[in-house]
Amino acid sequence: MRNILLLLEHKQNRNLLSQLLQQVGYEVIYPSPDDDLSNLHNSFDLCILGPVALDKFSDWVKATKKAEEPVFLPFLFITSRSDVKMITRGLWKTIDELITNPIEKVELQVRIEALLQRRELSLKLKDANEHLHNLNELKSRFISVASHEFRNPLHVILAYAQILYRGGEKLNSEKKKEFFTRIKSSAKKMNDTLDDVLILTKGELTLQKLNLQFLNLQEFCRLLVAEIKVGSAANQEINFTIQGQSKKAYFDENLLRHILTNLLTNAIKYSPLGTKVDFDLIIQDTKIIFEIKDAGIGIPLKDQSSLFESFRRASNVGKIPGTGLGLAIVKQSVDLHGGTIEVDSEVGIGTTFTVILPLIKGVDENS
């Protein structure tokens, strides 16, 4: 926040002023006379200029100020007393402050500080505005998801509760049990969704420290795949393969579970019955690669970059239910683990998610 661009015609003045400014802690930039000023955009917080420069670059000054809006980019004009008289009112549209020669060091510093403070304030305001805007968008997405995702299970709960209340005596115990189970699973669904919302909004994942455990990856993944298969209504095929030497390594089990469960359930959910999901675990010396590949509906290119934000869903999901929270949780978990995630997808062909996590090796118990 303290870069000052000097556009002064006299070399001597420029050197003097530059020294003075550096003494009080500012960074000083001064281009040589035939430098292209357009390259300097974004590299300074305040520009000090003299009459010749103002005359020569007044269009550039206006354009540069405009380009930074709503952030305030100050221009301070240095002139001799005699010049001041010639200054027309219009000048105030271009410059923000004026100081006359001979320059009083303290006065100059006070003016510079006042201008820089105004700039800083406008920067903060812009940030605050953006933050509010993002929150507002998040809120709208949350409301739209909540109304979708809660309405269905709520209807189910209300309907079965009503049936049980009205005609409970006439129902045999088998039927009653079935209805209670439906109520329970709908309530569980809402509860799971709320859990996801809380994980993300309370920043539980971002604040959490890694809880590393010495895991047998192969075993862990095998069990997880089995669990997911049982949990998926269609009992869809997951083709699990392992490449590389099996190793025990340090992982946060909870995070790993978040990552793989979400990616695998997505792969199943977004592909038609009868297609296969490939899950490849590739163990290398310094990293672990998880590749989850499906032959499902794919993700339109324009949606791919925003999928890792909360409540974001692609435009082609149709009636497939979901909250758009899973991948946000996956992304935070991958980040916490110091890894990366990438998506490669084509609509109608399928999707591959690739997660790479650094390998934190312990004593290899297999050797």
Ligand code: ATP
């Ligand atoms: P949930 O919170 O229940 O997981 P969701 O599955 O909609 O809901 P995410 O897991 O965050 O949410 O995924 C975000 C979006 O990314 C999905 O809504 C879908 O549009 C798209 N998507 C994710 N994985 C796949 C996939 N394997 N194939 C096609 N689209 C996918």
Ligand code: MG
């Ligand atoms: Mg999901």
